[in-house]
Amino acid sequence: MKDLKQFNIQYVGLKEESHLFEYQIGKTFFDAYNFDEFFDANINVALTLEKKNTLLNLSFNAQGTINVLCDVSGEPFDQEIETELQLIVKFGEEFNDDNEEILILPYSEFQLNVAQYIYEMIVLSVPTKRVHPKVLDGSMESEALKKLEKLRVKEVKTTENVDPRWDKLKSLITEKKT
Helix, strand or coil, rough: HHHHHEEEEECCCCCCEEEEEEEECCHHHHHHHCCCCEEEEEEEEEEEEEECCEEEEEEEEEEEEEEECCCCCEEEEEEEEEEEEEEEEEEECCCCCCCCCCCCEECCCCEEECCHHHHHHHHCCCCCCCCHHHHHCCCCCHHHHHHCCCCCCCCCCCCCCCCHHHHHHHHHHHHHHH
């Protein structure tokens, strides 16, 4: 992960106050993780680091877009992303990241790489089902949607060849409700 050195924060020399770090996340960031679900990315991440005597309080805020495929039409589109992450960094004898909200760094450390936290925050903020906005409003024109429309099961109401036993069973259900 040598490509991610710009995400190292050397907190040892910082004053005990709030510090703002800003990052522009693009496709190359995700390439460093061999993550290929996004075709492109344009995300602004603002990290506020509040240094205190015994801990660091990190507040991540990400806004932007990622280019992904629509799960319905297969067409690429820009998915809006807006997410936040809070992380508390404490200091101890050894590294421990078992808790997702608290990170323990050894006393001997002098910097923290925040790239992994930014990566996880963005990837987890993407909806599990990605639907193009034009599919939602019905204005999408694509071959895949035309095929889906042709294959849609149409409800057929017929009165012929209906087994009378089904009608008797249906009446039992309505009688039970009353």
